[in-house]
Amino acid sequence: MSGNLLQYETSPYLLQHRDNPVHWRGWNEAAFAEARQLDRPVLLSIGYAACHWCHVMAHESFEDEATAALMNRLFVNIKVDREERPDIDQIYMAALHALGDQGGWPLTMFLTPTARPIWGGTYFPNEARYGKPSFRQVLTEIARLYAEDRDAILAQADSITAHLAKPRPDAGSVPLDEELLDRAGDAILNIMDREKGGTRGAPKFPNTPVLDFLARCHERTGRADLAAIVDTTLAGMSQGGIFDHVGGGFARYSVDAEWLVPHFEKMLSDNGLLLERLALATRISPRADLFRDRIETTIGWLLREMQLEGGAFAASLDADSGGGEGRFYVWRRAEFDALLGPDDAAFIAALYDITPAGNWEHVSIPNRLATPESLGAADDLRRRRILAELRVARDQRPRPALDDKILVDWNGYAIAGLALAGQLLGEPLWVAHAETAYRFITESVARDGRLGHALRAGKMVHPGFSSDLATMAHAAFALHQATQRARYVADAIRFLDDLDAHHRTADGGYHLTADDGEAVIIRKSDRTDDATPNPHGLAADTLIRLWAYSGDDRFRARADAILAGSAANIVANVFGTASLLGALDLRLRVRTVVIIVPPGTTGRELRAVVDAHWRSDIVLDLRDDGDLLSPAHPAFGKSAIESRATAYVCQEGRCSLPVTEAADLAALLEGRAGTVWSPA
Incomplete structure (x- = not known):
């Protein structure tokens, strides 16, 4: 079969590549059958719609006729949206790590026709530079090795696959107690930037599981240094360019150590998690007014730009627009002068660091890093009025592409964030929006009572993954706390029972994929957090809350089994298991x-x-x-x-x-x- 088949897919990321001269296929058995029939290796390319370097590699290589011809002659080429298929992404990202590569996206992997990993990397340039081979050199060499040294290639694939399937280390007699929590808090604190927040150096990520754990450590111990690092991090993000001061919402991460220059894509997951963390911070922080403002403007952005028909939320906004990264979000001082009167232009430019020379590549990213956090009532009202004018003007620019697929787990983060923010800040309308999104997910991204993972254009990825069930259980319980409606407790229990029924591992954990889902070469059951909390940490947290709510010891026993089965992972990597540490903290108090x-x-x-x-x-x-x-x-x-x-x-x-x-x-x-x- 020839030609590019991505026109038949529904993922916005895959559809971005439907006009490539590459003969792309989606991930399906027909693609691997074609590879076996032609006796060719598979080139697997994994990315997502808002990924800047995915766009760069697409433009340099996948849109290039000569490169595409080489790919089509030597490989069967498969494109995967990592947000739509996290099970595929996790397997082959783990394979890349096993090869000693740090990983990232685009993820480029070469597979046998039976889907076992051979070798891979991330972004490859179209021309060799800085010691990195060109993509065409890589293609040619992998194809040559597959043809001339097949036994060695297959042996390597077997070795990597065996490594991925290795059993989890035994924790032995590791005590899960307050001393472990204290050691973990100190270890994480030692790598944090006390002045700017976040981890030391660049890039800086929100990393809400780590912030949440450190905040819980402060609640338990009363230590001011733990409270300070959480507060400093949230303030840095709230004041920096990583926050969109004109339109609301947080970008994926900051490329510098100051929180100034974002990687401009906005993800639903980050913003839902940050709503929850900021809402909790308003209860204890002297910066409560600052955090409330960022909550309000972020929710305004969610409802204005991300909410879809039916009430659920889209996945992301792209970093690129108008032919470049971040062009939708940056400003020139001359634009302010043209749009606003001289007094307003001078006032807002001084407040948000908009200068003739610019603060990034000759343009300015609005930020408040060097200006006072709070203003007088009159100045703050003026600030809000001018920002609203700027947003109206900015909306006339070419907009970043919207990835409008509906992801169950990411909507779960937004639902929980809206519910808690509405509860704590006295905004019942936010809770109502959370309930509307929840209703859509449970009614429209489900089949026979079981949650799916993704929905777009009537096509559903089903059944859902452990991340979907754990996150929606968390969201259901958050809605119960905001509304005290008993049906949400019943739903949380049902989601966690489905998790046990279809994802349970022998050591009390969960496979990402369901037992009746599409077969993959390895059923991953990772315990480490990604940009989002690990399903094990979320599930344990909700099980503990259900135990505290009901007194039913079966929930406690299931949470204890998750924590005991994860003990070795926690001890080996406290930074990467912060959500599990947070659940342990909850279990103790x-x-x-x-x-x-x-x-x-x-x-x-x-x-x-x-x-x-x-x-x-x-x-x-x-x-x-x-x-x-x-x-x-x-x-x-x-x-x-x-x-x-x-x-x-x-x-x-x-x-x-x-x-x-x-x-x-x-x-x-x-x-x-x-x-x-x-x-x-």
């Missing part, structure tokens, strides 16, 4: 605040105290008097006092004495209440 509401009362005042004192270890259970808890719950049998809304704080199998006054509940949550535990 989770608190349930039960508010019992008799008829004629609302419990609103007590709930407001809980929201004002919200920490990552709190589970809220607001229920009517007489609506009994499970007999296994420590608050079982407790009731309202004197027909007033009554709170109990339960931890480690015991509950506090009842409190009915807001001030008393605040003192209890702050640890100022003295000995208030009821007798056992």
Whole structure:
């Protein structure tokens, strides 16, 4: 079969390549059957729609007739969207790591016709330079080795595949305790940039699992240095060019050590996770007003530019537009002078570092790194008005491409972020948008009650991966905490039960792929975080919350099995297992605040105290008097006092004495209440 077949795909990334002279195929059995029939190796190219270097390699090589002719003559060529098929991406990225390469995208791998990895790399230039061979040289050499040294090639493929299938190391008797959490917090703190935030040097990534773990360590220990690094990192991102000050939303990462110059693509996953982290930070940070502003503008961007028909959210916005990277987002001082009056132009240019010389490649990236974090009320109102004018003007520029596929896991992050931000900042409309997106995902990206992974143009990737089930369980429980609607707890349990039924490994963990999903050469069950939390960490966290909410020890036992099975990974790589460490922290100190509401009362005042004192270890259970808890719950049998809304704080199998006054509940949550535990 000849010709480029990507016209029959639905992924925006694959469709970007449908007019290439390369005879691309999607990932399917027909492509590998063709390779076996022709006795050719497979060239696998993995990327995503917002990937700048993927575009560069496409322009240099995949759009080049001579290079395409070489690819078509020597290989069967397969294109994969890593966001649509993370199972494929994880396998071959692990193979590249096994070859000693740091990895990245575009991921370029050469495979046998049976999908075993031979060799690979990332971006290859069209001409040899800086010690790196040209892509055409690589193509020719791999094809020659496959034809002339087949036994060695197949032996290497067998060796790499065997390496990928190696069992996880035994943790031995590693204690999962506070001492491990303290050591991990110190180890991570030692590689952080105390002045600018993030890890030392460049590039700088948001890395929300690490920030979340460090924040939890601060909550547990009260250490100011841990709070400071989280606060500094969030402030650096909020003030830097990585944040889109005109339109809202955070870019994928900063290429420099200052948070100034972003890699301009915006991903739904990053922004959902940052909404949640920023919302939590508003409870403890002196920069709460700054973080609230960034939450508001990011949600404005999500609803304006990313929300699709039906209420779910698109995956990403490209870095490139108008023929270059970041052109949609940068400004020249002359544009300000032309768009705004001289006074407004001078005011906003000084505030956002817009200079005639520019701060990046002769243009300016708006940022607040060198200006005050807060302004007076009049100046702040003026700032908002001018930014709205600039956004209207910017919208006339060629826009970055929107990858409008719907990813279940990434929507889960956005749902949880919207739910928590709405709950803590008193914005019920944000919670309503979270519920709308959740409804679309559970009704339209599912089949026979089981979640899928991706949807676009009526085509679904199904069944979903462990990441989808773990993230949506997390999102469901976040919606329960915001709304106290019991159906969300039931959904969280159902998603985690599906995870156990179809993804369970022998050591208490989860394969990424389902047992009835498409067969792949290795069913990965990695424990390390990526740009997003690992499914094991998310699942353990939600299981612990379900245990605290219900008192049902089966949830605790499942969380404990995940943590015990991951102990060796945690000890070997605390930075890469921050989400698991966060779950362990929760396991050791989770608190349930039960508010019992008799008829004629609302419990609103007590709930407001809980929201004002919200920490990552709190589970809220607001229920009517007489609506009994499970007999296994420590608050079982407790009731309202004197027909007033009554709170109990339960931890480690015991509950506090009842409190009915807001001030008393605040003192209890702050640890100022003295000995208030009821007798056992």
